[in-house]
Amino acid sequence: MMDDRALSSAVTYALTVVVALSLTTGIVFGAEALIDSQREQTAREQVEVVGEQLGKTLSTAGRLNATDAEPETLVVERSFPDRVAGSQYRILVAGSDAGPDRYVVYLETVDFDINVSVAVRLSTADLRRTRVNGGRLRVRYHEPTRQLVVEHA
């Protein structure tokens, strides 16, 4: 009677594998959702930090430009990450309606719907409107046009 009620070893093995796979799959899917959420949050925080640091760098370059005579050379290089949380991001430098010396740096990620903007005020030089991908950047004073230019280093 006992042998009749027992499961065969194959069934026991199959059940073990199925339960193990179910648990693993559940963990993976659960972790994926959590990781996606965390990635987006991390990406948002990273582009915010990149935007703030780029904005401060532009302000500092503007202050370096505030001499009686125009600087002969003014270059500030910054090593920002190529990707944030695994996603590429783009940087757009644009003017602002707030005033002629006001600018806005927009940052947007490729994989996530994240857009961050940072306001920059420059009274000593114009800022060239441009679009670059994230990564190692150079802020340079272009004397012929009296503009600060953001470009890839």
Place this chain on the structure above:
Amino acid sequence: MAGMRPSRRAGAASTPDRGQLLLAGAFVVAVTLIALTLVLSASNYTATLSDQDDLVTRGGDAITVREAVEHDLERRFAYVMANYDDDEREDQFHWTVENMSTPIQERHSRHGRYVNVTQEPYGEPFIEGTRLSDDNGFERPNSLDDPNWTMATDVQVRNLTLVVTDVNDALGAGRENAFNLSFQNSERGNWTFRVYQDPSGPEIFYEVEAPSGYIQSCRRPDLTDGHKIDFRTGTITEIDDGTNLEPCPALTAIDLDRQHYNVTVTGGNAASGEYSLVVDEPPGNVDSTADFDGDSVADAEEILYGARVNYQYYSATVTYNATIEIAPEEFE
């Protein structure tokens, strides 16, 4: 039966094999999870940004060092101008800059930065200008005492001092009868400085009107020996003892911002006194309706009031090369 093994129950016979299979399966699952973790971590790798931003990286250190060097140069320039004769000042300041160079390089090289100051002999290493002055009043000199005239055209104003000794009671008090000194720029608008007597009392009003039309003023008691108005320091001093120096915020509001202005006088007969105006152009380039040819009471004197020094700053992230202009104040 010979050669035959005793029969065993199926479950008991396969237990070691199933254990090995389970172990192998668990191992595969564990390796898969670890690999998955590594792949996800690699794809989501995020650099730490907080430790990549400081004053040196951003360029703020270049500004701090530049301001320190500028202050040091101004102090040395003032010393040279105060302690050496006219014909020695340029050589002495040039020598001073050369002596600054090596200590500055050594100090900053310890922190991984190259900083240097030089004064090139070519170009225009020194800033010369003109002091326009007249101690015989504010009317146009040598020209039938015209009260409305142009002191200088298209110049940068470096320094300005007025001494007001009297106001013309015959013209009457109030703003409409004021002495006006205007700084006119077609793009930036006009700044106007006025002097007039309070219509309801003996006080003297010193008034500044901004290009926006906003008016600020300082009032002082009736003139005795006169008031000295220093636009650079924004102060008004009683002439009698020279110690009663008081700030006048209206004066410091004037922002000429190194732009070119036409300096004009209207109502020059409304007050008496003297002026000293330092501009950036040499005497030959100062266009004025005053007569500076020697017959006039007004004087146009060439002076040395500044120097240009090249400043270099190199760090791992910053390359900066600029000319610093040292012009702390007017010197004799």
